Amino acid sequence: MKPGIYIHIPFCYKEKCDYCDFYSVPVDNHNNWNMHIDNYIKTLCSEIIYYSTEFLDYEIDSIYIGGGTPSLLESHYYVTILETIKKYYAIVPEIEITLECNPDNYSVQYIKELRSAGINRFVLGVQTLDKKAHHYIGRKPKLADKEMIEEFCSIPDIIACIDIIAGIPLQSISSFIHSLTTIIQYKPKHISAYILTFEKNTPLSVRIPHWERFANFQRKMFEKTIRLLTSSGYRHYEISNFALPNFESRHNYKYWNFDEYIGFGAGAHSFYKNRRFFNSTLNDYLHNPIESRTEDIRTIKDIAIEYLMNKLRLIDGFYLQEFYSKTNYPPSSRFDETIDLLITKGLLQHDNIAGKERLRCTHEGMFMLDSILFELMSSL
Template identity: 30%
Template sequence: MITIPIKIEKKNNNINSDNDIFIKTLPPLSIYVHIPWCVSKCPYCDFNSHSKDPSNIDETIFLESLRCDLEQSLALIWNRSIISVFIGGGTPSILSVKTIDKILEMLRTYLKILPNAELTMEVNPGTVDSLKMKGFKESGINRFSIGVQSFDNNNLKKIGRIHDRQDALNSISCAQNLVENVNIDIMFSLPGQTIDNFVNDLNLVKSFNTKHLSIYHLTIEPNTFFSKKLPIDLPAEDTSSDMEDLIESELGEIGMKRYEISAYSKDRFKSIHNVNYWTFGDYLGIGPGAHSKISFHNKIIRQKRIYNPSLWMNKAMKMNNSHIIDSIYISNEELPFEFMLNVLRLKDGVSKQLFKFRTGLSVDIMKEKLNIAYERKLLSKNSEKFIATPLGWKFLNDLQAIFIR
């Protein structure tokens, strides 16, 4: 029996109860499921991931904790349709096929997942074989995101990956034989990486004729191993810039277009899940450290769950919402920044009407800040769209910062 909580606990004393927004039509809704474990944690990673021997993961308890987490969230999204599911981490492919199957079965039982919904799962090439990948597909996964990062064994070793070149090649081939929609994750500006080395990676990506590519500049994030022990052979800034300049031209040769700051795709293969994020859609996150953004007709809330996997499991199964460490309403003053932080990542921008649709507020609330962005030539004076200029695209952080309250 599914129990629906009828009261949502307000955990922030600064919640604005006088919120006067009105959202006529609620945004599309996605589901994110966080799997917190990896075989080993990469030295550049600042995600909520924890090294653990797969044989020591109690998948039964974890699955039950996810169920409890989801049940306690149902009141927030009751009777809404789901356009996408993303199982991320961490390393989701560290789990057994049986557990992934049960996660998807649970989601189908509790939620209205649309027949054409995008169901993505992240895969580490060092944790799968063809049989396991086939099992994930048979469970309902219709899009794989393969965490390749590089095809060069030396590069992979320097960034702490557990797979090698052959593992990556095998995983991509296997995924493409199973589903049409495959994303490859690639990084650049890696320790010791040269231009020629990076071009080799791009050529391999092109040889697979992949439908989607996510590509990231290695960033040294606080509280990571690399932040404490900086690699001595990071490429010079000019070299990194040259690598970045190569990406668009090289990928254009196989019909891939940049549609988001870190994403390229062929026609029809933009990530439904990620585009929902970037167009200020709604998402419910379950699992340790997962975040949510949920709209109602008169308010928008954000939630954050406990990061520690063991503590999250313990709290989630108490069925009293104690696994949620933050639950706040987004104030009218914060909404312009929240909206612009996301939509300006899209190369083609978004309709100005979307601001009203997603926030319930008039565009006039941003008039002063928009004028600043126009004057600095960071935002295009387009009457129909919010779209960054080439300068704004280059200095995106500066453009987004204008809209901070």
């Protein structure tokens, strides 16, 4: 078995970005920052070592370091973490190791140091190149510019990936497409383009535009994004993700594909041996990382829902037989009828591939995923 390892670095800016609902801890809360980080990394390594005996039959083929803002930490911390993993786990020679980086902490020197530590894939959180949009979403890391993207994409021997946000009010569709064209000309290997969402209890949630055309505006912008990226050679493989051939994210694919991953660090989640776990927040985690891991007990229906929520994000969808075998959910005529209805409405597409029934969203369905999931879940 080849699971991925996820490492969570929960530290981030004192003030969060206005749209952010990720778990993060402000760095300024702690008087002695370096001691605090040293302590976190020690705890993290002890957790990595503790669980290693559970995975003796496994070979790790991806590691993803996310946050928070992992690039706030000096590179030697990643040397320590990766050496610990390599010492206690079997890893494949062509392992994919990814780190998220913010424009504030980005530098060629830093990336090169991390590359020497074994990290070979970097995600630069550009989000927007537009000053007004940057201000609207209350983004705290500085605004990236085209020089930074050009430099980042030309660093040798790394897989350069870029994250952007589409559908921000105040940015016109043409200005967004202009930014995207600027990014594409430097040929990052992978682009994640997320549509801005207004998560509950974030400062952004009170700014939801009431203009009727807003949903239409976001959809139009996203349709143009898909057209531009696919015509520029990027494969659209997940609703928000596009890759040049063979540069899909091996690690993130595991989440959508219902494959196994082991999460380490405060707030990290895991899925292995058909069980899900989540780690507690920072203070409890530092106190005892082993006790901080709690199993998320799920019913067969919960598992079926999770499967659908993840797999329908993939442009290739899923095989119905695999849905039943992986979730143990019993076939039902009600579920079949709902699928038929969604096919009739033009939201789902059914194909027969070498005798196997495959189900996936149509182009229209991609924009109606929430309604599709609601219908499918109600029929389980």
